[in-house]
Amino acid sequence: MSFRFNKQSIEDCEQGVRNKILKTAKNVKMLEEISDAVIKDIQLNARRGKNPETQERFKPLSKKWITLRDRLQATNTVTDVFKPNRSNLSLTGQLIDSIKSKFNAFKITFYFDGIHNPYKLKNIYKNKMSTIGKPIKNEELAKYVQDVRPFFVIRKSLLPKLKVLVLKYIRKNL
Amino acid sequence: MANNEGLTITEDKIEQKIKLSEIIGKDISDNETLVMKIGQEIVDYMKERIENGRGLNDIKLETPYSKEYSKSIDFIAAGKSRGHVNMRLTGDMVDSIDVIDTSGDEILIGITDGSQTAKAYGHQTGFKGHPFLDGKHKRPFFGVSKSEIKENIISKYQDDINETINLGTKTSAKTVKKAISTIRKFKTVQDLFIEDDNEL
Numbered sequence: 001m002s003f004r005f006n007k008q009s010i011e012d013c014e015q016g017v018r019n020k021i022l023k024t025a026k027n028v029k030m031l032e033e034i035s036d037a038v039i040k041d042i043q044l045n046a047r048r049g050k051n052p053e054t055q056e057r058f059k060p061l062s063k064k065w066i067t068l069r070d071r072l073q074a075t076n077t078v079t080d081v082f083k084p085n086r087s088n089l090s091l092t093g094q095l096i097d098s099i100k101s102k103f104n105a106f107k108i109t110f111y112f113d114g115i116h117n118p119y120k121l122k123n124i125y126k127n128k129m130s131t132i133g134k135p136i137k138n139e140e141l142a143k144y145v146q147d148v149r150p151f152f153v154i155r156k157s158l159l160p161k162l163k164v165l166v167l168k169y170i171r172k173n174l
Numbered sequence: 175m176a177n178n179e180g181l182t183i184t185e186d187k188i189e190q191k192i193k194l195s196e197i198i199g200k201d202i203s204d205n206e207t208l209v210m211k212i213g214q215e216i217v218d219y220m221k222e223r224i225e226n227g228r229g230l231n232d233i234k235l236e237t238p239y240s241k242e243y244s245k246s247i248d249f250i251a252a253g254k255s256r257g258h259v260n261m262r263l264t265g266d267m268v269d270s271i272d273v274i275d276t277s278g279d280e281i282l283i284g285i286t287d288g289s290q291t292a293k294a295y296g297h298q299t300g301f302k303g304h305p306f307l308d309g310k311h312k313r314p315f316f317g318v319s320k321s322e323i324k325e326n327i328i329s330k331y332q333d334d335i336n337e338t339i340n341l342g343t344k345t346s347a348k349t350v351k352k353a354i355s356t357i358r359k360f361k362t363v364q365d366l367f368i369e370d371d372n373e374l
């Protein structure tokens with residue numbers, strides 16, 4: 001998902017003001033700080049089990065999946081916010097931890113890096129390890145998850161923080 | 175309530191007015207860009223100090239966080255620890271601290287997110303006026319004393335200050351103030367950044 005600085009928002013400004021803002025908008029350090037703030041916010045809300053915009057809890061897990069997750073915690077490194085019945089996209093954290101960003105002048109692109117590995121499961125009858133699921137690109141997995149539990153959202157209430165970041169760089173580059 | 179550090183702490187307003195001539199002993203109001211830079215430096219200093227668990231007058235904030243809070247999903251999800259009191263969960267409160275305005279050699283700083291002022295008031299005053307929390311868990315994180323500004327910030331700008339006084343440097347921040355005002359008026363994230371699916 002890519003975002004570009006909205007030059008139309010400053011269309012009506014006088015030239016000097018537009019230049020000041022555009023100079024800031026292409027500052028790579030500023031874009032990096034903004035993208036870090038967005039990623040951290042998305043990750044925090046996912047771990048809390050909430051839609052960042054509405055703050056509604058994610059759709060609950062099925063009973064079958066809860067039972068399986070209870071077994072999975074014995075054979076997988078689970079996150080510190082994991083509970084078998086907690087719907088917060090944080091069993092091993094592979095998806096949420098894979099969110100990255102890249103940027104150049106005026107533009108930030110968020111993406112999901114790498115592969116989500118299957119979960120390990122011990123077959124209690126055969127005393128063997130097997131896996132649940134197949135390796136899948138985090139980018140693909142994110143699309144499925146987003147449909148059911150919308151977690152990749154830049155909430156409106158983040159705006160004051162983002163504005164303060166932009167203003168900091170306007171002042172720093174006086 | 176205002177005091178000799180220029181603080182205004184109410185449920186609707188968390189601000190501080192700083193008059194640089196009271197700290198520097200000289201008037202640098204003609205150098206508007208320098209005043210603005212110092213204002214930003216004060217905000218940055220305050221945020222770093224808060225992150226280090228310290229509040230107004232560089233006094234350590236009450237530690238630790240309560241056991242009850244430390245067991246909450248919010249606390250764990252944010253990766254917090256009981257002994258590191260930094261006034262931050264989502265960061266909405268502390269990250270909204272900014273320079274509100276500069277005028278002459280006066281700098282007004284404060285919490286710019288209206289949804290955060292009541293929360294900040296609670297922390298700053300220990301929930302003063304609350305029926306049963308009044309005075310408990312007071313963490314005066316906001317504000318910077320004159321001595322803090324003198325020791326930690328003015329020294330960095332001493333050369334610029336001397337140049338302003340000795341050479342009579344004048345700068346105008348009119349264009350910058352207009353740029354700041356433009357950004358402040360943005361009402362949505364889309365005013366700042368719009369979706370763009372073209373490849374980087």
